[in-house]
Amino acid sequence: QVHLVESGGGSVQAGGSLRLSCVAPGYIAATYCMGWFRQAPGKEREGVAAMASNGRTTYGESVKGRFTISKDNAKNIVYLEMNSLKPEDTAMYYCVADPSPWGSCPWPPSRGKHWGQGTQVTVSS
Numbered sequence: 001q002v003h004l005v006e007s008g009g010g011s012v013q014a015g016g017s018l019r020l021s022c023v024a025p026g027y028i029a030a031t032y033c034m035g036w037f038r039q040a041p042g043k044e045r046e047g048v049a050a051m052a053s054n055g056r057t058t059y060g061e062s063v064k065g066r067f068t069i070s071k072d073n074a075k076n077i078v079y080l081e082m083n084s085l086k087p088e089d090t091a092m093y094y095c096v097a098d099p100s101p102w103g104s105c106p107w108p109p110s111r112g113k114h115w116g117q118g119t120q121v122t123v124s125s
Helices: none
Strands: 005-007 010-013 018-023 033-039 046-051 057-059 067-072 077-082 091-098 119-124
Touching: 005 091, 018 033, 018 091, 018 119, 033 067, 033 077, 046 067, 046 077, 046 091, 057 067
Parallel strands: 010 119
Antiparallel strands: 005 018, 018 077, 033 046, 033 091, 046 057, 067 077, 091 119
């Protein structure tokens, strides 16, 4: 089992920014597909972003142009930079790691194999 630890969630006003972090063990961040999905109460899981092992990125339609996924392979950390936040971005955000073949990622990220415990993001209007 891969242990992923998210942090960086919190409460922010609409238009604000947050950066989520996901710490992965050892070589995971560099060699796995890493992604984020979110789930709000009473709603289905929604794919947010994913980065394949070759750096190729995929974003959900509702966050394109506002969110950016990146990773620091030396620190084994995956980031989700979230700008221009909206109340509808309020959800629990989960980090995912999947041992996908080179350059590929499952979509939505919730189809990935290993999940973190989640971090709450709340955006007020």
